Amino acid sequence: MIHARDVTKEYLDGDGTRVRVLDGMTLDVEAGDFVAVVGPSGSGKSTLLHLLGGLDVDYRGEVKVGGVTLGGLKDKDLARFRNTHVGFVFQSFHLIPNLSALENVLLPSYFGPRTPDAIKRAEALLERVGLGAKKDRAPVRLSGGERQRVAIARALYGGPRLLLCDEPTGNLDATTGDGVIQLFRELHREGLTVLAVTHEERMSAAARRVLRLKEGKLVEEPAPERATLGGAP
Numbered sequence: 001m002i003h004a005r006d007v008t009k010e011y012l013d014g015d016g017t018r019v020r021v022l023d024g025m026t027l028d029v030e031a032g033d034f035v036a037v038v039g040p041s042g043s044g045k046s047t048l049l050h051l052l053g054g055l056d057v058d059y060r061g062e063v064k065v066g067g068v069t070l071g072g073l074k075d076k077d078l079a080r081f082r083n084t085h086v087g088f089v090f091q092s093f094h095l096i097p098n099l100s101a102l103e104n105v106l107l108p109s110y111f112g113p114r115t116p117d118a119i120k121r122a123e124a125l126l127e128r129v130g131l132g133a134k135k136d137r138a139p140v141r142l143s144g145g146e147r148q149r150v151a152i153a154r155a156l157y158g159g160p161r162l163l164l165c166d167e168p169t170g171n172l173d174a175t176t177g178d179g180v181i182q183l184f185r186e187l188h189r190e191g192l193t194v195l196a197v198t199h200e201e202r203m204s205a206a207a208r209r210v211l212r213l214k215e216g217k218l219v220e221e222p223a224p225e226r227a228t229l230g231g232a233p
């Protein structure tokens with residue numbers, strides 16, 4: 001599903017110095033896997049997600065996601081890739097406040113082909129995440145966990161096989177966060193590939209693999225240590 005080879009990403013900081021965030025990084029993720037990426041603040045986790053999601057193609061090396069090589073794609077092709085191959089889930093949900101849950105899930109249809117059964121599809125996704133009865137509510141009338149479920153339903157709208165998540169439980173209390181983690185586990189069991197950047201041990205304990213971003217490279221965390229956290233399926 002994901003094959004990244006020898007990826008190097010640098011930013012220019014304010015005084016024109018190059019800061020290398022990813023340094024010859026390699027990553028292979030099988031289709032249907034559930035992977036957590038951990039690492040201290042500033043280690044490059046969001047940068048990595050942007051590269052994998054085709055939001056940033058300014059790097060050296062090769063990134064291939066779902067069979068698509070992202071480097072060198074034109075903006076239009078990158079947009080098509082994002083609409084069809086990946087769903088994004090963010091810490092702060094990124095819902096539009098004055099739209100209902102249903103309208104938020106339907107948002108991607110405004111940027112792509114809108115099929116006649118778009119509403120039915122959005123309703124089914126809201127049912128899937130346990131919010132069928134609350135589809136007409138505005139985000140302000142939903143709890144944090146419910147907002148994140150709406151965001152997950154929206155991320156699934158285009159039928160992606162890969163979910164890229166940036167601290168998806170970072171704004172949720174432990175109980176609500178556990179419910180969202182459970183939803184990710186179910187989606188993974190249903191065949192979706194999930195890659196989540198996280199600071200939360202509960203989230204990484206739920207993943208099948210944990211990779212640590214260290215000095216610009218990804219290092220596999222040994223499984224036995226994680227087994228003691230009690231979660232990996």
Ligand SMILES: Nc1ncnc2c1ncn2[C@@H]1O[C@H](COP(=O)(O)OP(=O)(O)OP(=O)(O)O)[C@@H](O)[C@H]1O
Pocket residue numbers: 011012013019021039040041042043044045046047048
């Ligand atoms: N657009 C940019 N221009 C310059 N430097 C940047 C830019 N974006 C990120 N950086 C720098 O790159 C490094 C990695 O940032 P990134 O956001 O990927 O880290 P992170 O691991 O996701 O951090 P956090 O856990 O705090 O979200 C940081 O030092 C950051 O300051």
